[in-house]
Amino acid sequence: MNYQKQKGTVDILPEEGKKWQYVEQVLRTIAGVYNFKEIRTPMFEATEVFNRAAGETSDMVSKEMYTFNDKGERSITLRPEGTAGVVRAYVENKQFALPETPNKYYYMGPMFRYERPQKGRQRQFNQFGVEALGVESPTLDVEVIAMAVTIFESLGIKDVSVVINTLGDQMSRASHKEALINHFKPHIDELCSDCKTRLEKNPLRILDCKVDRNNPLMASAPKTIDYLTDEAKSYFEEVCELLDSLEIKYVVDSNLVRGLDYYSHTVFEVISSDERLGAQSTLCGGGRYNGLVKEFGGPETPGIGFAFGMERLMMVADIEEEVEGLDAYIMTAGKDGANLGLQIATMLRVNGLSVEMNHQETRSFKSQFKSVDRNNTHFVIIVGQDEVDKEAVQIKCVHDKEQQEVKLENILEFIENHLGGHDHE
């Protein structure tokens, strides 16, 4: 039988787990600074939640979702991204009625996409994301972009750049869409089969096609930027000016089309040229989604957010490694020694000291000392038959190698008095 972990999943072992805790803590701190509060939504939702939000024609929905029927014959999908669930929860819990806007949420946790794994891409991966709902303003857009940049800077990530574009408002998008249809329809037979469906459902995505990317029709296709309404155009210009005022470097890329259908107005990505990312250069993607809350049955409510893959982040982040160590290791000999050792260990632990003890009766002191070293221990407490008989243990400081006899009732006091004395180096 095959008990190996599933393709595209990873086990995070304690050493790696420490790094995760560090990164998570940095993220929570920055979220707090920007006044985003944590929201935790379910890891699975009704399939329709994602179909509706991201668009049925998107690659993510059409071929990457973990979808199955549960025992009640409901179609369930493991979340492939975070925004849909947050917006669903926002509407369901009537958060739009809260007096304070924007409503600012952050989340982190696992997402699931059925893809072929490679460097920087897993089937179960973790995202950190934020969503700010209830306000449409260039200053909020830029606040969100600035937060993303702050996160990458705080983690010491270099070689990042911000790419932005605008998709315009409803009207801009509608006239652009019409232009695209007029442009492609006469030549539809020259395009791939996917593009034929896209023409019907979402012509914008034709520009995204990998099969037909070199077709001259692509280069001559109508551009988003030429179909912006005056309002959309000035909104975007304001965003750019605000980015300038914060000295955030960015480039405008009019071909930036995000993979999910819910975006409008400002869209952006943070990309990195760091080679440790392999073929994946996109660290972070986000944008505005003004129609989404209404899609889910809420009132007309604007929103903006971003998300990034934490695994990718960790591949390029500078992570401070904290040296961990034990306050005491209890070396034991014999059954009586082990029994007394357990008493002492428990007593010290209750008092907040980190303690490990030897549980194997046959283990030599020599090999127990190896455990002492591996655990970066401060004090060794030796508990054998002699100590049991004398009701006093031997305590040895690993750093200066001095050893002395300490009565059972004085162990805690002795350790606490001497702990501050040395560095754990």
Add this chain to the structure above:
RNA sequence: GCGGUCGUGGUGAAGUGGUUAACACAUCAGAUUGUGGCUCUGACACUCGAGGGUUCGAUUCCCUUCGAUCGCCCCA
């Protein structure tokens, strides 16, 4: 979904169509019978990923399969 590369002990990693499968690290034991980090000695691969084929003989060659990994695509 499509391609490339790889799969030998706990780990890293040599190697050959023939049977004792190097080496290093780690681990355990002993020298040192209750005091480590050095040294020395010893122990440690009964599916060389799995299945099939070629062969007198396969870990080595061929096919299949599974897994890992990288890339295309797409995204985070």
